[in-house]
Amino acid sequence: MKIKGAYLIVCSPDRNFVTLKIETDEGIYGLGDATLNGRELAVASYLTEHVIPCLIGRDPFQVEDIWQYLYRGAYWRRGPVTMSAIAAVDVALWDIKAKAFNTPLYNLLGGKSREGVLVYAHANGTDIAEAVDSVQKHVDLGYLAVRAQSGVPGVASSYGVPKGGKPYEPAERGLPSESLWSSERYLNFVPKLFQAVRSACGEDLHLLHDVHHRLTPIEAARLGKELEPFHLFWMEDPTPAENSDAFRVIREHTTTPIATGEVFNSFWDAHDLIRNQWIDYLRMTIVHGGGITALKKAADFAAIYQVRTGFHGATDLSPVTMAAALHFGLAIHNFGIQEHMPHTALTDEVFPHQYTFNAGYLHPGEGPGLGVDIDEKLAAKYPYQRAYLPVARKIDGTLTEW
Numbered sequence: 001m002k003i004k005g006a007y008l009i010v011c012s013p014d015r016n017f018v019t020l021k022i023e024t025d026e027g028i029y030g031l032g033d034a035t036l037n038g039r040e041l042a043v044a045s046y047l048t049e050h051v052i053p054c055l056i057g058r059d060p061f062q063v064e065d066i067w068q069y070l071y072r073g074a075y076w077r078r079g080p081v082t083m084s085a086i087a088a089v090d091v092a093l094w095d096i097k098a099k100a101f102n103t104p105l106y107n108l109l110g111g112k113s114r115e116g117v118l119v120y121a122h123a124n125g126t127d128i129a130e131a132v133d134s135v136q137k138h139v140d141l142g143y144l145a146v147r148a149q150s151g152v153p154g155v156a157s158s159y160g161v162p163k164g165g166k167p168y169e170p171a172e173r174g175l176p177s178e179s180l181w182s183s184e185r186y187l188n189f190v191p192k193l194f195q196a197v198r199s200a201c202g203e204d205l206h207l208l209h210d211v212h213h214r215l216t217p218i219e220a221a222r223l224g225k226e227l228e229p230f231h232l233f234w235m236e237d238p239t240p241a242e243n244s245d246a247f248r249v250i251r252e253h254t255t256t257p258i259a260t261g262e263v264f265n266s267f268w269d270a271h272d273l274i275r276n277q278w279i280d281y282l283r284m285t286i287v288h289g290g291g292i293t294a295l296k297k298a299a300d301f302a303a304i305y306q307v308r309t310g311f312h313g314a315t316d317l318s319p320v321t322m323a324a325a326l327h328f329g330l331a332i333h334n335f336g337i338q339e340h341m342p343h344t345a346l347t348d349e350v351f352p353h354q355y356t357f358n359a360g361y362l363h364p365g366e367g368p369g370l371g372v373d374i375d376e377k378l379a380a381k382y383p384y385q386r387a388y389l390p391v392a393r394k395i396d397g398t399l400t401e402w
């Protein structure tokens with residue numbers, strides 16, 4: 001079997017997606033997600049101008065060699081654009097191989113280690129009452145794990161809070177919007193949020209919270225300590241992770257489990273965090289971390305230190321990545337939990353897929369390969385529109401993490 005061609009489908013059904021399609025001379029094709037929220041065309045150009053020409057004529061079964069060729073052969077390594085491009089090729093090749101063997105992708109990753117993939121939903125509210133109501137609604141939908149986020153009094157709009165009652169979407173068309181942030185008000189508020197959620201929803205529900213990189217290490221240590229009575233499943237992205245040592249400070253003060261890594265694009269970003277056991281869950285994702293080949297290596301290293309996976313799964317990762325994450329999560333031993341931010345009905349129409357939700361778990365389906373396709377005619381009706389993630393400033397105007 002040889003790769004006879006590859007091309008991109010860039011579309012925007014409710015939000016932008018970049019999808020790579022690799023075709024073989026035996027009629028089998030594979031899909032890979034190359035979506036990098038807010039920088040989509042950078043990855044599209046990297047693939048079209050620099051990667052696709054090198055793929056034609058290669059044996060698609062040589063997944064490892066092609067990964068190494070694209071990683072080491074580029075000379076310039078790492079970074080979200082490069083690794084998202086490599087990931088798209090990698091996932092498409094895994095899809096081709098599983099289709100060629102007429103088996104679900106998870107069987108190439110070790111087979112089933114569990115019957116379903118535990119997922120968590122996003123509950124958001126402009127205030128505590130709305131947030132508690134949203135948590136309860138997701139429990140009623142069958143979720144066993146829910147992330148709770150809320151607007152912070154005195155801070156006009158915070159991360160994770162939907163605008164105008166629409167589902168929360170972390171990208172906005174047009175130029176970046178600006179929102180205000182106050183760590184002081186946030187720190188005084190969040191324990192009250194979880195006090196209310198626990199009182200309303202009981203002790204068994206897995207509760208998660210995303211700090212979204214906004215605190216200093218000692219602020220994050222304080223928050224983790226003050227959330228201990230509510231025994232969170234995890235506190236996510238407590239502080240920017242470029243400085244791994246910052247997590248040692250947090251670890252010294254609190255037993256609240258920590259998850260980070262959704263902005264990582266290389267195993268090396270997580271190396272010290274894992275080997276020092278400064279984190280409990282690795283959030284690196286297949287689309288931004290270099291693909292299944294790369295994440296298998298990272299997950300196997302993490303398993304040695306009892307660090308589990310908790311992959312990113314927001315709406316800016318396409319159904320192709322969700323499917324890959326579910327096959328991966330069904331198979332690996334040190335799976336932790338999978339984020340599930342459902343896509344819109346239109347997105348699901350553009351990306352017909354086999355994965356299904358039932359009683360708190362997702363299952364990737366039993367069809368060959370990833371179990372996802374793309375309706376190219378429908379996708380063409382929704383052309384790319386430049387969009388950005390928001391920007392945040394402190395009350396005094398200092399730019400800070402959004």
Ligand code: CS2
Nearest residue numbers: 037170210262313314316389
């Ligand atoms: C968030 C994301 O889902 C999460 O945990 O951190 O909403 C993140 O802000 C977006 O995916 C960024 O594109």
Ligand code: MG
Nearest residue numbers: 210236237262
């Ligand atoms: Mg996050």
